[in-house]
Amino acid sequence: MKKTKVDWSIFFKAVVTIALPIALQNFLSTTASMVDTIMIGSQGELSVAAVGICSQISSLFFSCYFGFAGGSLLFFSQYWGAGNEKGINKTFGLSMVFMLAIALLFGTMAVTNPEWILGIYTDKENIIEVAVPYIRIVGFAYPLQVLAMLVSFLMRSTERVKAPLISSILALITNFVLNWILIYGRFGMPKMGAAGAAVGTLVSGIVNLCILFTFLLKDSRMVKLRIKDMFSWGDGFSKVYLSKCLPILCNELFYGVGQMLINVVIGRQAESAIAAMAAFRVLEGFVFAFFGGLADASSVVVGKEVGAGHHMKGYQYVKGFALLCPAITFVICSIGLAFNRPLLGLFGLGSEAMFYGKYMIMIYLAAGTIRTCNYIMNSCYRAGGEAVFGTVLEIVCLFTISVPATWIAGMVLHLPFLAVFAFIYTDEIIRLIFEVYYTRSGKWIKPVTEEGKAMVQQFREELRG
Known part of the structure; x- marks a missing residue:
């Protein structure tokens, strides 16, 4: 290995062939979940606020299961780099068990007792009344969501990025068409409002999962799933798996709890502020979807190199992604700020909510760029095998x-709403300082494969030299 600067030609080739398709697929997947809030805008601020509150519950659900999804990405990518198909199978089976258990728990609560869980997030009875039928239907989609993410992560990690992209496009089209029919009562169907949007979400989830499994079973040339291997964890694999996943799980779970506390504060603001926040979360979701896709792609690229023992190459990729992704986020946020009125106008907001939305985007222009950089670096730590440092740093900064x-x-x-909103991102700059230092140290490279472990000492010596 030779300590050199980033080879930008190799880096951008990886970005174009792997990162951009994954980022686009992630963007489309998130877009499908955001379509409900956009299309419900014609029903008024109350419906937008209700769907926004339900989205916050879905975000907590995501935080609870993503630790296992993120852990699976770590193992998938490193085992793929080492050519260990049995390891990929075991990872898939164990991740599926944990993720489905969480999905069934949240789905049961959403279906059987929606008023209770909605009451945690807001004290506005009129919002809860509109949100109940929506969250009750969406609860059935939760198991579909986790299975689709796991299959998608498997295909991304083994560099099959076209299938998840195709499934996301078709699911988005399905969601849009069904929303248009059921929200507004087209073609003789009943006008269901928010509940119609939930039906669109559920059916599009079924379509997405069916397409993904069709591609997965049809193309078994690269990795073939075997039931026997998926559930053979008797060799100590489960212990190794949990040692890597639990820090990520704790990170996501505590982050979700922290965001829930923040959302409780937002849910006690004026209705116009709650509606503006729901609209902003959609726009933020689009930004997050794209750079979240790049983060997933960086995990695949970095994890593959670390698993194969090419540590310096993985180290260089991290530096490249840490520069590229914040730059992209800044450009996207700048465009959003320039076109804030037509974008926010999609949600049927009143004048006060429109005012809030404009300045929320302005605040996020700086905060979101820093947040992107932190997120990318933490994702790369996990792909390299280090799941503790980023977890501790993020949770400590969030809760302190x-x-x-x-x-x-x-x-x-009881400060004005925009002041309250600005405080949400106060921890990001502190995290950035620590993460830049830790990234440069290279201490986050901790392989789980034998090929990777054999090259660690040489990498440390090259980095010091």
């Missing part, structure tokens, strides 16, 4: 800086 500041601003001092 961001959550207390937002809670005091909104619940104690």
Whole structure:
């Protein structure tokens, strides 16, 4: 290995062939989940706020299961780099068991007791009344969501990026068409409003999963799933798996709890502020979807190189992604700020909510760019085998800086809404300082494959030299 600067030609080839298709697929998947909020905009601020509150519950659900999804991406990519098909099978089976258990728990709560879970997020009875039928139907889609993500992560990690992209496009089209028919009552169908949007989400989830499994079973040339291998964890694999997944799980779970506390504060603001926040979350979701896709792609690229023992190459890729992704985020946010009125106008917001939305985008122009950089670096740590540092840093900063500041601003001092919103991102700059230093140290490279472990010492010596 030779310590050199980033080879930009090789880096951008990886970006074009692997990262961009994954980013686009992630963008389309998130778009499908955001279509409900956009299309419900014609029903007024109340419906937008209701769907927005339900999205916050779905975000908590995501935080609870993504630790296992993120862990699976780590193992998939490193085992793929080492050519270990049995390891990929075991990872898939164990991840599926854990993720489905969480999906069934959340789905049961959403279907059987939606009023209770909605009451945690807001004290507005009129919002809860509209949200109940929506979340009750969406609860049935939760198991479909986790299975689709796991299959998608498997295909991404083994560099089969076209199938998840195709399934996301078809699912998005299905969701849009069904929403148009059921929300507004076209072709003689009943006008269902928010409940119609939920039906569109459920059916599009079924379509997405069926297409993914069709591609997965049809193309078994690269990795073939075997039931026997998927559930053979008796060689100590489950212990190794959980040692890597639990830090990620704790990260996502505590992050989800922190965001829930922040959302509780937001849910006690004026209805126009809640509606503006719901619209902003959609726009933020689009940004997050794209750079989240790049983060997943960086995990695939970095994990593959680390698993194969090419540590310096993986180290260089991290530096490249940490520069590229924040730059893309800044450009996207700048475009969003320039076109804030037509974008926010999609949600049927009133004048006060439109005012809030414009300045929320302006605040996010800086905060989102920094957040992207932090997210990318933490994803790469996990792909390299280090899941503890990023977890501890993010959770400590969240619960000692961001959550207390937002809670005091909104619940104690009762500051104006935009001031409360700005405090949500106060922890990002502190994290950036620590993560830049840790990235440069290379200490996050901790392979799980034998090929990777054999090259660690040589990498450390090259990095010091």
